[in-house]
Amino acid sequence: MATFQPKIEYDNAVATYNAVKIYGKIGSESAVTALNGVSLEVPLGQFLAVMGPSGSGKSTLLHCMAGLDNLTSGNVVIGSTNLNGLSDRQLTRLRRNSIGFMFQSFNLLPTLTAEQNIRLPSDLAGSSVDEKWFTTLIDLLGIRDRLKHRPSELSGGQQQRVAAARALLSKPTVVFADEPTGNLDSKAGALLLGFLRSSVHEHGQTIVMVTHDPNAASFADKAVLLADGQIIHSIESPTQKSVLEALETLGT
Amino acid sequence: MLTTILSSIRAHAGRLFASALAISLGVAFAVGTLVFTDTLKVAMIQSFAQGDQGIDVAVLPPQTTSPNQPGPGGGDGRSRIIHYLAPGILTQVQGISGVKSASGQLIGAAVILDKSGHPYGGRGTSFGVGVPSDPSFKWIKVLSGTRPTTASQVDLDSNTAATLNLNIGDTISVVGKSGLPQKFQVVGIVSVGLTQAFNGSSIIGFTPREAASVTGQAGFREIDVIAAPGVNQTTLSNRIASILGPNAVVETGATKTFNDENAVIKRANAIGNALLTFAVIAILVASIVIANTFRVLVTQRSRELALLRCLGATRNQVFKAIISESFATGVVASGIGIALGVLVAIGLHGIFGAFRGGGIPSAPIQITVRTLIIGSLVGVVTTVAASILPARSATRVSPLQALRHHSDTSFGGALTVKRLATSVALIAIGVLIIVTNLGANASLPLIAVGGALAFAGLLVFAPLVVRPVMTVLGIPARIFGTTGKLATLNTIRNPSRTASTSAALTIGLALISLFSVISSSLNASIDSTIAKNFPFDFVVTTALRGTTVPSSIATSASKTNLFKYVNEVRSGQAVVNGKNQDVSGVTPVLLSQSQLTITSGSLANFGASGTAVISSSLAHSLHVKVGETIAISGGLSTATALPPPSTTTVVAISNNLAFLSNLVIPVIDFAPRFPGVGDDELFLTAKPSVTLVQARAQLQKEIDPYPLVTSQDIGTFESNLSNKIGQILALFTALLALALLISFIGIANTLTLSVVERTRELGLLRSLGLTRPYVATMLALEGMLLAVMGAVLGIAIGVAASWGIVLVLNAQGVTVFSVPISLLIVDVVVAALAGILASLIPARRAAKTPPVVALATEV
Numbered sequence A: 001m002a003t004f005q006p007k008i009e010y011d012n013a014v015a016t017y018n019a020v021k022i023y024g025k026i027g028s029e030s031a032v033t034a035l036n037g038v039s040l041e042v043p044l045g046q047f048l049a050v051m052g053p054s055g056s057g058k059s060t061l062l063h064c065m066a067g068l069d070n071l072t073s074g075n076v077v078i079g080s081t082n083l084n085g086l087s088d089r090q091l092t093r094l095r096r097n098s099i100g101f102m103f104q105s106f107n108l109l110p111t112l113t114a115e116q117n118i119r120l121p122s123d124l125a126g127s128s129v130d131e132k133w134f135t136t137l138i139d140l141l142g143i144r145d146r147l148k149h150r151p152s153e154l155s156g157g158q159q160q161r162v163a164a165a166r167a168l169l170s171k172p173t174v175v176f177a178d179e180p181t182g183n184l185d186s187k188a189g190a191l192l193l194g195f196l197r198s199s200v201h202e203h204g205q206t207i208v209m210v211t212h213d214p215n216a217a218s219f220a221d222k223a224v225l226l227a228d229g230q231i232i233h234s235i236e237s238p239t240q241k242s243v244l245e246a247l248e249t250l251g252t
Numbered sequence B: 001m002l003t004t005i006l007s008s009i010r011a012h013a014g015r016l017f018a019s020a021l022a023i024s025l026g027v028a029f030a031v032g033t034l035v036f037t038d039t040l041k042v043a044m045i046q047s048f049a050q051g052d053q054g055i056d057v058a059v060l061p062p063q064t065t066s067p068n069q070p071g072p073g074g075g076d077g078r079s080r081i082i083h084y085l086a087p088g089i090l091t092q093v094q095g096i097s098g099v100k101s102a103s104g105q106l107i108g109a110a111v112i113l114d115k116s117g118h119p120y121g122g123r124g125t126s127f128g129v130g131v132p133s134d135p136s137f138k139w140i141k142v143l144s145g146t147r148p149t150t151a152s153q154v155d156l157d158s159n160t161a162a163t164l165n166l167n168i169g170d171t172i173s174v175v176g177k178s179g180l181p182q183k184f185q186v187v188g189i190v191s192v193g194l195t196q197a198f199n200g201s202s203i204i205g206f207t208p209r210e211a212a213s214v215t216g217q218a219g220f221r222e223i224d225v226i227a228a229p230g231v232n233q234t235t236l237s238n239r240i241a242s243i244l245g246p247n248a249v250v251e252t253g254a255t256k257t258f259n260d261e262n263a264v265i266k267r268a269n270a271i272g273n274a275l276l277t278f279a280v281i282a283i284l285v286a287s288i289v290i291a292n293t294f295r296v297l298v299t300q301r302s303r304e305l306a307l308l309r310c311l312g313a314t315r316n317q318v319f320k321a322i323i324s325e326s327f328a329t330g331v332v333a334s335g336i337g338i339a340l341g342v343l344v345a346i347g348l349h350g351i352f353g354a355f356r357g358g359g360i361p362s363a364p365i366q367i368t369v370r371t372l373i374i375g376s377l378v379g380v381v382t383t384v385a386a387s388i389l390p391a392r393s394a395t396r397v398s399p400l401q402a403l404r405h406h407s408d409t410s411f412g413g414a415l416t417v418k419r420l421a422t423s424v425a426l427i428a429i430g431v432l433i434i435v436t437n438l439g440a441n442a443s444l445p446l447i448a449v450g451g452a453l454a455f456a457g458l459l460v461f462a463p464l465v466v467r468p469v470m471t472v473l474g475i476p477a478r479i480f481g482t483t484g485k486l487a488t489l490n491t492i493r494n495p496s497r498t499a500s501t502s503a504a505l506t507i508g509l510a511l512i513s514l515f516s517v518i519s520s521s522l523n524a525s526i527d528s529t530i531a532k533n534f535p536f537d538f539v540v541t542t543a544l545r546g547t548t549v550p551s552s553i554a555t556s557a558s559k560t561n562l563f564k565y566v567n568e569v570r571s572g573q574a575v576v577n578g579k580n581q582d583v584s585g586v587t588p589v590l591l592s593q594s595q596l597t598i599t600s601g602s603l604a605n606f607g608a609s610g611t612a613v614i615s616s617s618l619a620h621s622l623h624v625k626v627g628e629t630i631a632i633s634g635g636l637s638t639a640t641a642l643p644p645p646s647t648t649t650v651v652a653i654s655n656n657l658a659f660l661s662n663l664v665i666p667v668i669d670f671a672p673r674f675p676g677v678g679d680d681e682l683f684l685t686a687k688p689s690v691t692l693v694q695a696r697a698q699l700q701k702e703i704d705p706y707p708l709v710t711s712q713d714i715g716t717f718e719s720n721l722s723n724k725i726g727q728i729l730a731l732f733t734a735l736l737a738l739a740l741l742i743s744f745i746g747i748a749n750t751l752t753l754s755v756v757e758r759t760r761e762l763g764l765l766r767s768l769g770l771t772r773p774y775v776a777t778m779l780a781l782e783g784m785l786l787a788v789m790g791a792v793l794g795i796a797i798g799v800a801a802s803w804g805i806v807l808v809l810n811a812q813g814v815t816v817f818s819v820p821i822s823l824l825i826v827d828v829v830v831a832a833l834a835g836i837l838a839s840l841i842p843a844r845r846a847a848k849t850p851p852v853v854a855l856a857t858e859v
Ligand SMILES: Nc1ncnc2c1ncn2[C@@H]1O[C@H](COP(=O)(O)OP(=O)(O)OP(=O)(O)O)[C@@H](O)[C@H]1O
Pocket: A023, A024, A032, A033, A034, A052, A053, A054, A055, A056, A057, A058, A059, A060, A061
């Protein structure tokens, strides 16, 4: 069984300290404080769900954690690397080697086949693929017979599973997923979430997933609730019920 | 990475096709020009080679190294060629030891009359030559029949014989210097080296003696010498040179062949360079289309690019991906372009043949390695260069854009200080370069650079005018209701894309309208010059270059007592203060009749022997003022003894001598210096007591015996001059046609890309009830608006630029600024129609979009 092996000793796959993100000119009327001092540590091998009402800053937090966007102040550390002050080139290298992505939609390049899409990051990096892991992934995800198809020939669930295979192929330090099941029905969603959970529990992958759906959150090890750019609640081993209750106390 | 690039090229092959076509056409023009020029060179060299074949020594008139000017008067049409070898020199050469035989090339003006009695071949395309009796002189080769041996026999060149359907044994009428037709019998069909290379002239070969008598040309253009056995070319050439002294230039056969080839290459290159200018314009337009396509593609694919960046693609990789795509496009486009180029070469051959009135020499199509290399380099380099900016903007796509659900197309077109400053700076620099280079020694390439810079400046500014211009242009589109309104809004939604799409067309139309306005101003200026300066009723001219209106016509017309004025204008070339100079000889009253602007002196003093009026430019270059003298010598060099130098006093200086030469002397001084030279033009005014009909009839009677001489009312004369300018305008437009075609491909391309981009939107419109015909109409209106905007901006730029040029040319006699409004309106209408045509394919695609699929498509 292939197990996740950290390259350098660290406990957290990703962590933020006092993360503040303000859109627009600070102090001006149009300024929006999307993150207002978020500190969050995601230990290696954790499946974390980020929840909260619309506009609470979930996506912003994810983007900043993944180095896609800059914090106004505060720190993000991925593995042992602090993202502050990294150049575009260094960030790109970090994305190649340490981060996997899954989005709600438009995950795949329409011109490439499923297999080409899965291999794309290692193609870009010019690195070799762990073929055994590749086989394991496509079998676990049940997309072996879909490899030669283009995204337009795949169902939404299949597309998301291809995206999952791609995100996990390089065994990144952390996989960020923004509403990966947002466009799927509950059955396809459950299939994908089940796979994600098993990759965490059986292979030691770390996943940070943004979701609206209490049911999706119940697959995670921990859920944090954001409101107005701040973490206001955190639930260990969330269930659909406990998450719903927490959300209700928020008054949404 | 390679798989990604390749798959994306495959997927976008359709979208790239149109822009590849644009580059292909540009390359085709360049390649066509090179192939055409090379072929022309080979054809001309072959023709010269025939003339130089077997010649050991060539004796040429002084001041010319090789007889590479076209036939009599075939140069600029105005100056008479005065360089001939006196007949005595041939006898002298024949007597030199070591000369086996020598023969003179006698070439003068003569023309065949066709069956209805009209001179064949039009102006300047017919020569009478002396056929040497000795076949070792190969510049004339008999293809069938024999050489003329008696005065009544002639040979014809094969082209003329074939065109006029003449055979050996037929009788033909020929008009030469006397202006009167003479009958001859065709005894042979010949091919002519050298001269056949020029404009497909028709050649009538006489016995040398008869040639001299028909054409009135006693001197030789060249004397060919064959050496006696064992005599070395160089030795003989030196010997002849030392004997003839300054009366001739002597070259060995080898030198002459070499010089001839160089001259031919120079001539062909000159034509080639002019054509290449148009090829460069076409390529420039194509590069705008390419740049535009790649910009749109990058915008459309920004989510894909962002996704790639998320997955770890570096900026460099994104840049390389776009560049490789353009490289591949460039390679394919060049290949197609080179193949098309051969077709273009054939087309150019046709256009030039038609324009020059007699076909041009042909040879097997010449495709050299150089042409292939240049063709592919031009295509690939242009394509890659044009995609650099779009590729750079692709690298600026942030990974975050992959996560946004709507990748907004950039709107652009905001009025920023930077944009305004860049635009103004570019225009200022461009105009400055043009203005500083306009003077006497104008440098065309630099002016072009200036023009390109100023145009780039306008392009930077163009997005700002899109909204106002389209709002105005959109008003008539409103008759189509909502469809029209949507079409207008679609053109405004991305001003920089609209601006750069129509920019391609703007270039072409700016050039066309520039040329239209200038030629129209030229016409108007000529009209006003003629109306002001030559207030006469009739103009008598001759139809064959190298011949003149016999002076007897002027004499007998005067005697009829029907004409108040019979004014003669003659021209020749003499030597003034040591330099060659065109001279006009005129009847003094002609000048006093005309309203020349006299800058100093007075016309009242002109008319007596030894007086002259000169142009201010000649006065400037000779450093003479009114009252000072100039020395005129030379004249027709056929006479063995040249007239002695005469001292002439400048009595007036004018800055608008119109189509007279820079030096004008009275006919009484001109005639003895140019014996036998008739009038270029006769300007006649009927007496007040005589009706125009009466005068016209009488004049017709006077010229009737002379088939080459024609009389026109002054109005017809003017319009004939305008026709000539119209012909040049037509050639210019034909050469720009490819650039225009490319810009319409650009419009079609942008529309197609925007249809792809708007698939969802179109689907929505369709599901909201917009029927297919309405979708097609909407696209047609968009195409039309794009084209009209390009045309209108181009015309605005062209008119503005030509106004500047006319101002500068004022001193050269372009005094009237005339805008051919109806012609420009036609241009706009044609552009509008072409814009609609360009929308057909994208419109079909848009109309085919089913509402449901359109909504489901993820673009
Ligand atoms: N690029 C931006 N410029 C300005 N404000 C932004 C930008 N992106 C997000 N915001 C603002 O920041 C706040 C947080 O947005 P964010 O997208 O993180 O919310 P979210 O929790 O992901 O919402 P949802 O559940 O709807 O996706 C919102 O008020 C949003 O309007």
